[in-house]
Amino acid sequence: PARAARADAAPLMTAPAPPASASSLARQLRFFWAAMVVVIAMLSVLVIRQGNAFLHSDDATAPVEVETATGSVAPDIFDTLPLIYMAIKADGPEAARVATSLRAGLAGFDTIDFIGRDADATRDRSADPVSFVFDLIPGPAAGDVMIELQSVATGRVLLSRNLTSAESAPGAVESNIANLLTSTIPASGAIYNYIDQSDIRTGQIGCLVLNDRYYLDQSAKTHEAAYRCLEKLVGEGTKSSLVYSEMASLHLEAVNNHYAYPPDATVEQAMSFAHRAIQMGPMSPHAHRAYGYLNSRLGNTDEAIRWMRKAYELNTYDLGMAAAYGYGLIFAGRYQEGTPILAHAVEAFSGHPxxxxxxxxxxxxxxxxxxxxxxxxxxxxxxxxxxxxxxxxxxxxxxxxxxxxxxxxxxxxxxxxxxxxxxxxxxxxxxxxxxxxxxxxxxxxxxxxxxxxx
Incomplete structure (x- = not known):
């Protein structure tokens, strides 16, 4: 009976207790889910805090860099130049010659950024205030080509010029396009004047306007205003060869005319600016012209002519470069060569310095x-x-x-x-x-x- 009692009692003592491994697994599962709840709660708090911090920080309103059609980030207003587009809406051999000449001319100017593609498809609308488009449309008569220059932002027509079939003929079209571009593209032209009058100019554009005013009205006051403006861009780290080339010329003007600013101006410092401009812009007409001008001041006649000729060759559509080349030839004693070149520039462009x-x-x-x-x-x-x-x-x-x-x-x-x-x-x-x-x-x-x- 005692053995039986022990046998009957054994199940009562052992049946309710699960195996040790099962109990351990249950505890681990409870701990796991508890930990997951804590982790989820912490992540939720962190996300909410980061979202609130972003909404209340200055970065929330900071501009986002956006890739443009050309694969670069949105342009920095610091060194921005006018953006020029071209839209061809006319057919025929005359229109083709005008378009080819216009494209070649625009590509040579370093006072603008020429976008050689369709205006509507490629333009950066964030830069519209300083964006312009040349429209080539059919003229009033057969063979005529009308050229219109418009502001992209306002539609304002800055220039409207009709080229007859004779004016767009081979041998004539280049000269007519050169006259048109010289009156519109340099800092003395219609585009810069429009930007200046609209008070939308960027740092570099504003300085180039002041620089041009000096050469139209040469005085210590206009010189200092232009020099200080360009000097500020240099101090802020400009990457524009145009700024350095104009700084070089203005520095030499200070030497020649004994201006008070900048103090202690030297030809050597002017040459340093010019050399920097050449390094930054090996295809810049302005940089080559400045280097030629400085060489003429140093009495290096042959070098002066070589650099000015290079400036002219880099953009034969800019009468300003032609004038500089003619001027250099004249002051090298080659009057018969230089005078006709300079005379053509003077006669073609009434707004010259x-x-x-x-x-x-x-x-x-x-x-x-x-x-x-x-x-x-x-x-x-x-x-x-x-x-x-x-x-x-x-x-x-x-x-x-x-x-x-x-x-x-x-x-x-x-x-x-x-x-x-x-x-x-x-x-x-x-x-x-x-x-x-x-x-x-x-x-x-x-x-x-x-x-x-x-």
């Missing part, structure tokens, strides 16, 4: 074309007097037989530039004028009462 007129005066004067020399000298009127401009105007007045005006100019020259009036030869020699030009100018000024007789 005064140094074009001075170069034309010298070229015509040395070739014995007294009428053209006198006319060119009349254009040398600026708000700030310059010794060599007054000298040219004095010579022009004497040539024209305007004795009263000549007397007034002689008195002004003596009063404002006594050192020049006492010894003009020294100034011309210092500026590296050709010897025959120096002799001829000194002789003419002496007959007008300027300079010592020795």
């Amino acid at each position: 005064t140094w074009w007129d001075y170069g034309l005066f010298v070229g015509a004067f040395m070739q014995g074309d007294t009428k053209k020399a006198a006319i060119a000298s009349e254009s040398l009127r600026t708000t700030a007097s310059k010794s060599h401009y007054l000298a040219a105007r004095l010579i022009g007045a004497k040539i024209s037989g305007r004795d009263k005006l000549a007397s007034e100019l002689a008195n002004e020259l003596t009063a404002e530039f006594p050192k020049f009036a006492a010894n003009p030869r020294a100034v011309f020699v210092d500026r590296k004028y050709p010897a025959d030009l120096t002799d001829r100018l000194v002789q003419s000024l002496r007959s007008a009462g300027i300079g010592n007789p020795s």
Whole structure:
């Protein structure tokens, strides 16, 4: 009976208890799910906190870099130039020639960014305030091609020019496109004027406008305004060769005209800026022109001509580069070569700077074309007097037989530039004028009462 009792009792003691492995597994599962709940709760809190932080941070409103059609990020307004597109909506051989010439010309200017594709398909709408499009449409007569330049943002027509079949013929189309582009694309042209008047210019565009104003009205005030603006861009790390090339030219202007700013300007520093411009823009016409200009100041005539010719070759559609090349030839003593080039630029573009007129005066004067020399000298009127401009105007007045005006100019020259009036030869020699030009100018000024007789 006792054995039986123990046998009957055994099941009562062992049946309710599960095996040890099953109990351990159940505990582990409970811990696992509890841990998962905690992890999920923590992740939820973290996500909510990050979302709130983003919504209340400055980064929430920061612009996002967006890939453009060309594969680069949205343009930085710091170094932005006007964006130019071209839309061809005319057919025929005349339209094809105009389009080819226009494309070649636009590609040579470094004062713009030319987008050589369809305007509607590729333009970056974020840059619309400084975006423009050349539309080529059928003209009023058979074979005519109408060229319209419009602002992308406003639709404002800045230029409308109809080229007849004769004007778009081979041998003529390049010259007509050059005249059109020179009046619209450089800093003195219609596009920059429109941007300036609309008060939407970017840093670089604004500085180039000020730079152009100096050459149209050369004074210490306009020079300093342009120089300080470009200097600020250099200090902020500009990557534009155009800025450095114009800085080089302005620096040399400070040396030549003894401007107070920048202090202690030197030809060496100007050359440093020009060299930097060449490094940054090996295909930049402006950089090559600046380097040529500095070489002429150093008396390196052959080098000056080589660099200016290169600038002209890089963009034969820019009359400004043609003028610089002609000017360089004239002041190298090659008057017969340089004068026609410069004369064409002056006649084609009415909004040119005064140094074009001075170069034309010298070229015509040395070739014995007294009428053209006198006319060119009349254009040398600026708000700030310059010794060599007054000298040219004095010579022009004497040539024209305007004795009263000549007397007034002689008195002004003596009063404002006594050192020049006492010894003009020294100034011309210092500026590296050709010897025959120096002799001829000194002789003419002496007959007008300027300079010592020795």
